[in-house]
Amino acid sequence: MRILIPDAQFLDDAEIERAAAGAGVTFEVHRATRETEVPEESWRACDAVICYHVIQYRGPWLDWLERCKVIVRAGVGFDNIDVDMAAARGIPVCNVPDYGTTDVADHAIAMMMTLTRGVASYDEHLRADPVGGWRFEKPPLVRRMRGLTFGVVGLGRIGTAAALRARAFGMDVLFYDPALPTGTELSFGFQRTNSLADLMSRSDIVSLHCPLTGTTRGMINAEALAAAKPGQILVNTARGAVVDLDALHAALKDGKLGGAALDVLPVEPAEPDHPLIRAWAAREPWIAGRLLLSPHAAFYSPSSIVDLRRKSAETAIAALAGAPINRVNDARVKA
Numbered sequence: 001m002r003i004l005i006p007d008a009q010f011l012d013d014a015e016i017e018r019a020a021a022g023a024g025v026t027f028e029v030h031r032a033t034r035e036t037e038v039p040e041e042s043w044r045a046c047d048a049v050i051c052y053h054v055i056q057y058r059g060p061w062l063d064w065l066e067r068c069k070v071i072v073r074a075g076v077g078f079d080n081i082d083v084d085m086a087a088a089r090g091i092p093v094c095n096v097p098d099y100g101t102t103d104v105a106d107h108a109i110a111m112m113m114t115l116t117r118g119v120a121s122y123d124e125h126l127r128a129d130p131v132g133g134w135r136f137e138k139p140p141l142v143r144r145m146r147g148l149t150f151g152v153v154g155l156g157r158i159g160t161a162a163a164l165r166a167r168a169f170g171m172d173v174l175f176y177d178p179a180l181p182t183g184t185e186l187s188f189g190f191q192r193t194n195s196l197a198d199l200m201s202r203s204d205i206v207s208l209h210c211p212l213t214g215t216t217r218g219m220i221n222a223e224a225l226a227a228a229k230p231g232q233i234l235v236n237t238a239r240g241a242v243v244d245l246d247a248l249h250a251a252l253k254d255g256k257l258g259g260a261a262l263d264v265l266p267v268e269p270a271e272p273d274h275p276l277i278r279a280w281a282a283r284e285p286w287i288a289g290r291l292l293l294s295p296h297a298a299f300y301s302p303s304s305i306v307d308l309r310r311k312s313a314e315t316a317i318a319a320l321a322g323a324p325i326n327r328v329n330d331a332r333v334k335a
């Protein structure tokens with residue numbers, strides 16, 4: 001069996017994957033940014049692909065995958081794969097949904113707390129002036145967590161883990177997730193709303209945990225932000241394109257939104273010329289202490305990477321053995 005890893009996000013020669021897959025499996029590892037940087041023959045010859053987020057799996061070139069019996073997305077979000085197009089070619093697409101659930105939830109809470117407890121602001125003021133910066137009132141968003149409303153968009157694995165953490169801080173949890181069955185709110189003891197606008201208007205913190213889909217792309221736009229509770233903090237560890245960055249810029253600039261913490265951006269890495277990124281990088285006074293960025297790192301910990309790589313290989317092997325797990329596309333598979 002030949003497993004192709006076209007856009008590997010690790011530096012070794014697939015040691016973890018080889019150990020997980022066992023004997024009789026060969027790995028071919030590339031660090032490509034486009035499909036054409038991998039020889040066409042490699043695509044044609046592979047039995048499985050383990051892919052990261054760099055290459056876009058859409059377009060007629062998917063016909064090259066003539067032997068391929070599974071595409072494993074080494075990650076949770078599979079928005080870089082046309083899963084219907086893969087299904088039409090009889091190729092199951094499987095993700096690895098559980099390698100970093102707690103890491104992402106921890107990161108969302110850490111970003112929230114960095115703003116609401118002023119952690120980064122204090123550090124910045126003190127570094128600039130260790131004596132004059134010794135002041136507790138400088139950060140703009142410090143507030144008591146207990147009693148605030150933590151609004152979750154997408155109460156799935158990560159959203160639930162984040163909500164449980166927020167509740168441990170004494171926050172009230174409100175969620176919006178149209179796909180969940182009636183009564184989910186009772187199981188968790190959270191409040192539920194059936195409208196995004198209602199969630200926006202009642203939440204002190206909004207944390208995004210939905211996938212990027214046709215429905216969620218640009219969901220946090222000018223209209224949604226107009227409904228936001230004044231002073232709200234938006235945390236996005238989901239996907240950058242769920243948020244309209246221009247609308248976010250306007251909402252922060254006019255003071256409607258208190259702050260934002262973004263692990264993900266519509267274009268990654270950040271576009272230095274976007275007005276919001278430029279203002280943040282230049283430390284313009286109006287944005288100081290109100291915008292926090294991290295480099296799509298919410299999933300990351302040394303432990304999560306090991307889990308991701310091992311589980312990716314196990315998922316490929318399961319599919320090659322005829323029993324795919326965590327399939328995210330149509331059930332039709334190659335015989």
Ligand code: NAI
Nearest residue numbers: 076077154155156157158177179209210211237238298299
């Ligand atoms: P999940 O599938 O368990 O949960 C997603 C939830 O969003 C589901 O309950 C679903 O019903 C809900 N949802 C779907 N459409 C919605 C809509 N229009 N409005 C509100 N809710 C909606 O997924 P999981 O594991 O919790 O991951 C969530 C997302 O987090 C992934 O899709 C991925 O994009 C992102 N992610 C980001 C990482 C990072 O490093 N920043 C790492 C891992 C995942």
